[in-house]
Every structure is written in C-alpha cells, then in structure tokens.
Amino acid sequence: MYIAYHSRYTDNVRLVQETLVLRARVANICGYNTFAEFALEHQMAKNPANVQHFLDNLETKIGLLASENRKKLVQLKKKDMKNLGKEYVDFYTWDEAYYSHMLTKEMFDLNTEHVKEYFPLKHVIQTAISIFENLLGLQTKRAGSPNVWHPDVELYEVWDPIENLLVGHLYLDLYSxxxxxxxxxxFYLRPGFVQIDKLRECPVSAIVVDFPKPSNTSQALLSLTQVKTIFHELGHAFHNICTKTKWGGLCSSNVEHDFVEMPSQLMENWCLQPSQSTTLQTEI
Ligand SMILES: [Zn+2]
Structure with a gap:
C-alpha cells in the first residue's frame, strides 16, 4: 500500500530528471558550476560547502541517537512478529511510524489524550500571546467589534506601549x-512599509488553524503538537507585524528563503523549554 501510494505519479520520475537537467543548464549559462551554487548564493547558507558542513555537523550530533533508536524499533518489530507467530523479514520504511508509536507508548506509557488535559485552548492562547508580548516588548488589545469573515474570528491590535504606537493587527481564526x-x-494580509508621507503602514497577519471549539459546558483541549503549532504560527505572524522596512516587497516572508521558518521554529522550540511550558500548563 505504501509503495502504491508513493508511486501514484510515475510521470514525476521523468519530470524530475528533466528538471535536474534544465536546472544544471540554467546554472551553467549563468556562470555557475552547479544549480546548488546558483540557488544558494542569495540564501543565508551562501554555498554548497556550508550546507554540507551543516549536514555533517547534524549527523555527528544525532547520527548515533538515530541508529540507537532504529535498533530499538527493529527489536520491537522482531518481538511483535514473534508474538504474532510470524517470521521477521526486514524493517521497512512503512514500519517506522507504527513502531515509533509503539515504542513511545512502551517507554513512556504516554497517552496523548491525557497530555491534552494540561493544555486548555483558552489558557494556552492567552499565555502564548503574553509570552510574545514580554519577549518583544509589545502589548495586544482585543478589538471590540471587528469586521471579520466569520463570528469565530478575533482581532487584536498590537501596540508598542513605550512609544504608544500601533504596530500591527493580528487576526485569530482558531476553530475548525x-x-x-x-x-x-x-496569512500576511498586508505588509508593513513606509508610505510616501513617511508614515508606517501597519502590517496585518491572520493565523488560521483548525482547533476544537470550546462549548458552553466543556473546554477545548490542545495536543502538544497543536500547542507547538500556535507558537509556530505566532512566530510567523509577529515576524510580519514587527517588520520595519521601507519596501512592502521586503516585508516578513520576503527574506532569504532559508530564513523564512526561523522565527516560527525558534518560537516552536521555545514553548518546549521547561520554564515556558510550565506556564502553558494548567489543571482543568
Ligand atoms: Zn512555518
């Protein structure tokens, strides 16, 4: 089933091969030895050697852990096959997710449904926003009667409290x-830039996610993945809101492509720091 699923578009093999040839030709015409050299020149990485160095460094740091983890998964599958009265043949790519889930359960007795009880949606959203406020020296104010595309959508004004200056707007469309x-x-609904009259056009970000909606009688609870998602998306949203640039075309995600996910992933990791994750948790 896995092989069939990943072989749905057999034409892609020919198209990828053709793409590689055309890319190499474009790079050569522009005076580069390889397409990698051509594509990386205007990225933060700058050249293929830096990318290779980064990958080698990553392998040194996590290679041993990855192979130890792999050995555990293989052992688990062998044990599972024995219990099922079947012969172990090999460990396949499609076994990875199934046995990783089983290993997590066996090692940590982790029930993700129970973890959710520590992350009520409203508490997580409020705490996440206040972490961003503290970190960036900003203040958010919920707008009273916003003009929105659905009644569930909330609008926040983002202010610089020291300068008493409106910095941007943030829409939250949270519920599925x-x-x-x-x-x-x-979504970056409006970029920030300096207008002809020197005034700054305030950027507008909209976070759209499909979280469960709380009801009058029950709270909505978030999984750890959803908690990370909100930090990730807030990282993108505030990247746009905090942009200070003269040109709208250079706002937020219009940076070097290998920097685009930096603010979001930095914040995603931030929420897993014990000092932050404890403030996110509350008993329901
Ligand atoms: Zn992202």
Whole structure:
C-alpha cells in the first residue's frame, strides 16, 4: 500500500530528471558550476560547502541517537512478529511510524489524550500571546467589534506601549468549521512599509488553524503538537507585524528563503523549554 501510494505519479520520475537537467543548464549559462551554487548564493547558507558542513555537523550530533533508536524499533518489530507467530523479514520504511508509536507508548506509557488535559485552548492562547508580548516588548488589545469573515474570528491590535504606537493587527481564526482548511497557516494580509508621507503602514497577519471549539459546558483541549503549532504560527505572524522596512516587497516572508521558518521554529522550540511550558500548563 505504501509503495502504491508513493508511486501514484510515475510521470514525476521523468519530470524530475528533466528538471535536474534544465536546472544544471540554467546554472551553467549563468556562470555557475552547479544549480546548488546558483540557488544558494542569495540564501543565508551562501554555498554548497556550508550546507554540507551543516549536514555533517547534524549527523555527528544525532547520527548515533538515530541508529540507537532504529535498533530499538527493529527489536520491537522482531518481538511483535514473534508474538504474532510470524517470521521477521526486514524493517521497512512503512514500519517506522507504527513502531515509533509503539515504542513511545512502551517507554513512556504516554497517552496523548491525557497530555491534552494540561493544555486548555483558552489558557494556552492567552499565555502564548503574553509570552510574545514580554519577549518583544509589545502589548495586544482585543478589538471590540471587528469586521471579520466569520463570528469565530478575533482581532487584536498590537501596540508598542513605550512609544504608544500601533504596530500591527493580528487576526485569530482558531476553530475548525465546515469547509475550512485543515492544519495551520499564517496569512500576511498586508505588509508593513513606509508610505510616501513617511508614515508606517501597519502590517496585518491572520493565523488560521483548525482547533476544537470550546462549548458552553466543556473546554477545548490542545495536543502538544497543536500547542507547538500556535507558537509556530505566532512566530510567523509577529515576524510580519514587527517588520520595519521601507519596501512592502521586503516585508516578513520576503527574506532569504532559508530564513523564512526561523522565527516560527525558534518560537516552536521555545514553548518546549521547561520554564515556558510550565506556564502553558494548567489543571482543568
Ligand atoms: Zn512555518
């Protein structure tokens, strides 16, 4: 099933091969030895040697852990096959997710449903926003009667309290509903830039996620992945809101492509720091 699923578009093999040839030709015409050299020149990484160095460094740090983890998964599958009265043949790519889940359960007796009880949505959102406020020296104010695309959507003004200056706007469209996209995304509805009259155009970000909606009788609870998602998307949203640039075309995500996910992933890791994650948790 795995092989069939990943072989759905057999034409892609030919198209990728053709893409590689065309890319190499573009790079050569522009005076570069490889497409990697051409593509990296205007990225933070700058050149293929830096990327290789980064990957080698990563392998040194996590290679041993990864192979130890792999050995545990293989042992687990062998044990599982024995219990099922089947012969162990090999460990396949499609075994990875199944046995990783089993290993986590065996090692930590982790029930993700119980973990959710520590992360009520309203508490997480409020705490996450206040962490961003403290970190960036900003203040958010919920707008009273915003003009929004759905009654669930909330609008926040983001202020610089020292300068008493409106910095930007943040829409939160948090709850899943019929015909809404799944997953999490941040939309940059308006870039920040300096207008002709020297005034700053305030940027507008919108976070759209599909979290469960609280009811009058029960709280909505978030998984740890959803907690990380909100930090990730707030990282994108505040990257846009805090942008100070003369040109709208250089705002927020219009930076070197290998920097785009930096603020979001930095904040995603930040929420896992014990000092921060304890403030996110509360007993329901
Ligand atoms: Zn992202």
């Amino acid at each position: 509903r019929k015909n809404k996209c799944t997953g999490g995304t941040t």
